[in-house]
Amino acid sequence: MEKIKKFFRENIYFNLFWCFFKVGVVTIGGGVAMVPILQEKICEEYRWMTQEEILDCITVSQGLPGVIAINMATYVGYFKRGLRGAFCSTLGVILPSFVIIIIVVLFLEEVGGNPYVGGLLGGIKAAATGLIAYAAWKLGKQTLKNAFQRIVAIVAFILLAFVGLDAVWVVLAGLLVGEVYYAIKGAKEGKKNADSN
Amino acid sequence: MQILIKLFFTFAKIGLIGFGGGMAILPLIYDSVIQFNSMDPDEFANLFAISQATPGPLAVNAATFSGFQTAGVFGALAATIGVSFPAFILVGICVKFLDKYKGNRLVEGAFEGARPVAVGMIMAGFITIGQTALLSVDLSEIVNMASLFDAVKPIQLIMAVATFILAKKFKMKAFHIIIIMGVLGTFLCKGAIL
Numbered sequence: 001m002e003k004i005k006k007f008f009r010e011n012i013y014f015n016l017f018w019c020f021f022k023v024g025v026v027t028i029g030g031g032v033a034m035v036p037i038l039q040e041k042i043c044e045e046y047r048w049m050t051q052e053e054i055l056d057c058i059t060v061s062q063g064l065p066g067v068i069a070i071n072m073a074t075y076v077g078y079f080k081r082g083l084r085g086a087f088c089s090t091l092g093v094i095l096p097s098f099v100i101i102i103i104v105v106l107f108l109e110e111v112g113g114n115p116y117v118g119g120l121l122g123g124i125k126a127a128a129t130g131l132i133a134y135a136a137w138k139l140g141k142q143t144l145k146n147a148f149q150r151i152v153a154i155v156a157f158i159l160l161a162f163v164g165l166d167a168v169w170v171v172l173a174g175l176l177v178g179e180v181y182y183a184i185k186g187a188k189e190g191k192k193n194a195d196s197n
Numbered sequence: 198m199q200i201l202i203k204l205f206f207t208f209a210k211i212g213l214i215g216f217g218g219g220m221a222i223l224p225l226i227y228d229s230v231i232q233f234n235s236m237d238p239d240e241f242a243n244l245f246a247i248s249q250a251t252p253g254p255l256a257v258n259a260a261t262f263s264g265f266q267t268a269g270v271f272g273a274l275a276a277t278i279g280v281s282f283p284a285f286i287l288v289g290i291c292v293k294f295l296d297k298y299k300g301n302r303l304v305e306g307a308f309e310g311a312r313p314v315a316v317g318m319i320m321a322g323f324i325t326i327g328q329t330a331l332l333s334v335d336l337s338e339i340v341n342m343a344s345l346f347d348a349v350k351p352i353q354l355i356m357a358v359a360t361f362i363l364a365k366k367f368k369m370k371a372f373h374i375i376i377i378m379g380v381l382g383t384f385l386c387k388g389a390i391l
Contacts, residue, residue: 026375028252032322036364037371055315056308060291062318066212066284069254074284078292086289090281097253098277101261102270104247112247115387121250123382125330126353127375130360132326136319137365149313156317161324168216171314178310179303186302 012081013088019046020073020092028125031068032058036131038072039139048080051142063171069093148181200268205279207232208260212283215256226259233267249329250390256280331357352385 008014019041027034035058042048049057057079061071070090077089104111111117144150152174159165207229215222227241236244248258257280264276298304328336332348339345356378363369 022372025252026372028250031254032319033326035319035322037375040371052308052312055312056295058315058318059311060288060295062315064284064287064291065214065216066287067215067254067256067280070212070257070281070284071288074281074288075292078289083285083289086285090284094253094257094277094281097251097257098261098273100251100253101248101258102265102273104251105262105265108247111390112243113389115389116383118250118390119385119387120379120383121390122330122353122386122388123356123378123380124375125250125326126356126382126386127360127378129323129327129330129353130357131364131371131374132319132323133357134361134364136316136323139319140316143312144316149309152310152313153316153320156314157320160318160321166216167318170317171311174310174314175307176310178308179306182302182306182309 013084015046016077016080016085017088017092020076020089021095023073024069024093024096026124027069028121028128033128033132034069034072036128036135038076039135042076048076051139053079055139055143059171059174062167152177201271201275204233204264204267204272204275205282208256208264208276208279209282211256211260212280213287222256226256230259230263233263246390327357350386353382356381356385 008018023034023037023041026037039051039054043051043054057072057075061068061075064071070093073089073093074086077086079085081088140153144153156170156174159170160167211222211225211229215225223245227238230236230241230244244259244262245255248255248262251258257277260276260280261273264272264274266272268275295304324336331350331353332339333350334344334348339348360374360378363374364371
């Protein structure tokens with residue numbers, strides 16, 4: 001019994017699967033809706049990644065083609081334990097929706113027409129909205145350290161939410177702006193060092 | 198067997214060329230689904246409504262649905278594996294590459310811009326999800342403050358604000374808040390999806 005408990009607590013592959021299974025069960029709509037609970041579990045509970053690393057995971061997942069939730073799960077799995085880790089985390093994130101959709105198909109009328117089911121899912125969505133606001137606030141406070149970073153974040157927000165630009169273009173623009181800023185910063189610091197010598 | 202292979206490749210296409218996820222790849226998902234199921238846009242809208250309200254990404258839900266209707270559980274498996282397969286290759290290459298060139302000037306510079314963009318993406322996600330969770334009409338239909346007040350679902354808005362406070366002030370775990378709000382919603386936000 002102890003051995004079994006120890007396995008569930010310590011086995012990284014099982015934990016990757018279980019973490020993403022739980023995330024899959026409670027995220028309605030997929031994609032960015034996953035971020036709050038993912039951030040909490042991965043940065044604070046399991047401590048698999050830093051805040052900066054989870055942001056890298058989010059940009060890469062949005063910038064690549066495909067399903068964002070799957071990209072994020074695969075990223076974290078690969079990051080921790082290569083292909084096998086990726087397999088476990090992706091299986092975990094897909095399994096809940098796989099099972100739920102099959103149930104929904106079988107009982108479409110009952111599920112779609114039941115006001116309590118609608119209420120349950122509506123409540124979860126309201127919670128998701130509050131949680132995303134909190135995640136944006138928390139990650140923003142911890143990772144946006146200067147004016148450049150704050151401006152890039154706000155411009156990206158406006159382009160995505162109100163202009164309706166595709167995420168891939170915003171990511172590419174972000175990469176370019178980052179390169180330019182980094183080059184200018186590097187040149188300035190180089191000059192400062194040269195002056196002080 | 199042939200139908201399973203076809204399901205796999207049709208849905209693998211979404212994983213390979215569908216940029217942006219969710220709403221952005223809706224047309225691509227529709228094209229894939231109608232290759233297997235005779236479905237008019239109305240029925241697809243129902244599938245979309247259910248998918249928006251149930252756990253899981255839209256593309257995975259659509260793949261599972263389409264595969265299951267076409268060839269049972271194995272069909273659902275073939276389509277779902279298809280939709281997630283490209284990520285293994287593309288994300289795998291990315292993670293390897295980033296790991297190898299960690300500390301490289303170009304990679305560091307790229308991240309300098311990419312990380313704030315990710316924060317912007319989460320803020321944009323708040324608008325996308327908030328509009329379906331808290332408003333009764335599409336955001337584009339809101340033209341002034343009066344129409345905004347009309348569209349807001351008050352109970353859901355209070356629950357969203359309460360969630361923020363529970364998370365920030367009381368450090369409650371996201372998982373627990375979701376369960377509490379789900380139970381409250383069952384009785385306070387009653388209403389059929391379809």
